[in-house]
Amino acid sequence: MTPARAATFARIALGHVTREYPHKPDHIMAGDTDAYLPREIHPIFFGSFDWHSCVHGYWLLARIQRLYPDIEEVAAIAALFANAFTADKVERERAYLDRPGARTFERPYGWAWLMMLQSELEIAGSPHATTLRPLCDAFAQLWRVHLPMLSYPVRAGTHANTAFALILADRYARVCGDGRMQTLMAERANQWFGADRAAQAWEPGGEDFLSPTLMEALAMQRLLPPDAFASWFSGFLPVLASGTPETLLTPARVSDRSDGRIAHLDGLNLTRAWAMRELARTTGGHVRDVLEASAREHLAVALDEVAGDYMGEHWLASFAMLALTGLD
Structure with missing residues (x-):
């Protein structure tokens, strides 16, 4: 950048x-005078x-x-x-x-x-x-x-997504030396996602700014040993080298950037680009080529949309920074 x-x-x-x-939608009202x-x-x-x-x-x-x-x-x-x-x-x-x-x-x-x-x-x-x-x-x-x-992970493409929180918290745990947190997150990630195979990638949803599929893969990349992740990833997206699922690799179209929820899709394009770039670092061959090419396409349609309308402008630059500079 x-x-x-x-x-x-x-x-x-x-x-x-x-x-x-x-x-301020997340404020908790405790009474009439609050x-x-x-x-x-x-x-x-x-x-x-x-x-x-x-x-x-x-x-x-x-x-x-x-x-x-x-x-x-x-x-x-x-x-x-x-x-x-x-x-x-x-x-x-x-x-x-x-x-x-x-x-x-x-x-x-x-x-x-x-x-x-x-x-x-x-x-x-x-x-x-x-x-x-x-x-x-x-x-x-x-x-x-x-x-x-948390008995089951939240797989939504919005704020509650469990895998996204695992990714950011793992970075904190690494930097701050919180081995207890890392161990706990790795255990939970294996329980939630370890058996997932052949992801269909039925996305995007109309208000997504996170890819449930790619966030899960990125969380597992962060939390599994490299060999274990390679084995898991090959079963999770087994036909990625052939350019499928196409829905995962095609940038989302944003119809109205003044609509705060539809504008989420600009964020989806940025977070997909970020995740694909991170995943490409630990893959090889044609899978890496597919990820890198799709990341470039996603960036090309989203990067110039960071500024303009307040509904995207107040948050999109953070995800553009992740896409351009990486997690670490």
Whole structure:
């Protein structure tokens, strides 16, 4: 990714993470007097359309700050972080989890993105990593408790997708040395997905921004030993070398980018490109060629749609960053 594109992404994220949007759908009302004042309840992640979009907007900015330290926008990122990441604000974010019913708040999508943000700050050696850690520790513990209780994985192509959360949480566990979490996730992934064969890839759904098929494959790539993954993947997508399932390899068409849910399909094209590139790294021969070619096609139709309409602009740059720079 070029520094110019990184600067564009930074300007997009800086414009949205501090912009309050009136619709906050995941707030839990405990009574008639339970007013929702975003800056009071979420003093760090109050902006963008929703809490999780603000979190991964911060992740995007942290990654740009680390990978592109010479661009002009880094000064604004540093000022934002200095103002946002204070012990008091982190504690107020954490205290929200003490509310009745908060165990389902942002589960698991927001949890996983918060762990990704923590891992990015840790890799950069940022002093803000220490400040944010109590909030991340709270979500990591919720995740460890939740995993054994989840009898069946959520295979939707939207926020609840279990495999996507496993992928992001695995990156956090690797960076932060959380072997207990890694072991637990590997066990659960094997139980949920280990017997899956010949994926039909009946996708996309009309509101997907994640590929259930590719997220499952990427989670297994992250959590299985290389030889075990190679064996599993050959049975999971056995005819991939022949260009099938075609539905998986054909970019999605977006009919209305002003519709927030239909606009999800731009995200699907970006996350497919990201997953295909990651999977191609550990495959060979014609399978790798098919994945790389399809990733290029998906990027070509989605990359220039990151900015334009607010319904996509407040979140798509994060997934474009994953597609262009990879998970690690």
